[in-house]
Amino acid sequence: MLNLLLVGGSGFIGKLLLNNLNSDSYSIQVVGRKEFANEELLRLAIVKADVIINLAGASITKRWTKVYKMVLLSSRIEPINRIASIIKDLQCYNKILINASAIGVYPENLASSEESTQLGNDFMANLVLQWENAVLNNKDLxxxxxxxxxxxxxxxxxGFLAKLKPSFRFGLGAVFGNKNAYISFISSYDLVSAIDFIIKNKPSYLIYNLVAPLPITVKVFANLYAQRFHMPRLFYFPSWVFKWIFGEAAQALLSSKIVYPVSLLxxxxIFKYGSFDSYINYLKNVRKV
Ligand SMILES: NC(=O)c1ccc[n+]([C@@H]2O[C@H](COP(=O)([O-])OP(=O)(O)OC[C@H]3O[C@@H](n4cnc5c(N)ncnc54)[C@H](OP(=O)(O)O)[C@@H]3O)[C@@H](O)[C@H]2O)c1
Structure with a gap:
């Protein structure tokens, strides 16, 4: 049995992993922000771990004020550096590190894979690059x-679906922004199995896009998601409404990303829900509304 440590594990993805990774294969410890602040507890958790999955990072859906932009960066860089400094101190260099990152690193509307050399140049792309550099700087540990x-x-x-579900459920499904923008999504099922796959198979790539092989447009998403509730899809809100609510953060939430999971493939x-159609069929057939 492998000992897994989920740093930033009290959030959405941490809970998905905790609830769905097979308990016959893994013993899982979770560290949220509170536990992370406790040096002794963190050291003990790191000593015990075979695999550290670092998901820590402040939410990108809040308004990006000058101060909050610094929080977005420091909440991602500091946890990595803190884990690395404990590893150095304990001289335990036998752990596997799996670190979260985001497809926000890629430019808008350009088909991208892990091999792409053309990356975005907005705030989100720069944030992701600094986040990944912090990981790469500590790679040898x-x-x-x-x-x-x-x-x-x-x-x-x-996440995204939980925020939209109530309005779609009552036939008021509202989607913001450009109907032709692409969403590169991954089902929670495939996310958990991809992480399980990486831990068990130790594949040779360093970077993995965790996205389904077939991205969807906002229009297709809205029409199919409305069908899940047997309701019409009624509204598209123009981008400016979203920008008015979220400020610069809207840039990340509305941006069109066409990303392919080349390293995983x-x-x-093998993806179970490689297309949004297959995921919607699963939601329609298996899950209660
Ligand atoms: N969900 C997505 O669709 C998605 C897509 C792309 C990238 N990501 C990235 O994947 C990571 C995990 O996503 P998620 O959806 O699980 O996020 P989440 O629900 O917001 O959880 C974030 C985790 O980070 C912790 N955290 C926040 N600020 C911290 C700090 N300053 N120091 C240490 N820990 C801190 C939180 O602790 P508390 O619970 O104590 O606040 C929580 O455990 C995030 O970095 C996110 O940016 C997520």
Whole structure:
């Protein structure tokens, strides 16, 4: 049995992993922000871990004020540096590090994979690059390092779908922004199995896009998600409404990303929900509304 430590594990993705990774294969410890502040507790958790999954980072959906932009960066860089300094101090260099990242690093509307050399140049892309650089600077302290660039994670218990579900459920499904923008998503099922796959198979790539092979447009998403509730889809709100509510953060939430999971596919990972149609069929058939 492998000992897994989820740093930033009290959030949406941490809970998905805790609830869905097979308990016959993994013993899981969770560290949220409170536990992270306790040096002794963190050291003990790190000593025990075979695999550290670092998900820590302040939410990007709040208004990006000057001060909050600094929080977005420091809440991602400091946890990595803190883990690294404990590893150095304890001289335990046998751990695997799996670190969260985001497809926000890629430019808008350009088909991108892990091999792409053209990256975005907005605030989000720069944030992600600094986040990944902090991981890469400490790479030699670990037996192996994997960087996971998450797409929009689909699960009705949290994140994007949980925010939209109430309005769609009552036939008021509202989607913001450009109908032709692309959403590169991954189902929670495939996210958990991709992480399980990486831990068990130790594939050779460093960076993995955790996205389904078929991105969808906002228009297709809205029409299919409305069908899940047997309701019409009624509204598109123009981008300016979203920008008015979220300020600069809207840039990240509305941006069109066409991203492909080349590292996962070439490593032999098989998606269960490779398209949004298949995921909607699952929601329609298996999950209660
Ligand atoms: N969900 C997605 O669709 C998605 C897509 C792309 C990238 N990501 C990235 O993946 C990571 C995990 O996502 P998520 O959806 O699980 O996020 P989440 O629900 O917001 O959880 C974030 C976690 O980070 C912790 N945290 C926040 N600020 C911290 C700080 N200053 N120091 C240490 N820990 C801190 C939180 O602790 P508390 O619970 O104590 O606040 C929580 O455990 C995030 O970095 C996110 O940016 C997520």
């Amino acid at each position: 670990f037996a192996a390092v994997y960087i996971l660039r998450f797409g929009v994670v689909f699960d009705e218990s949290g 070439e490593s032999g990972f």
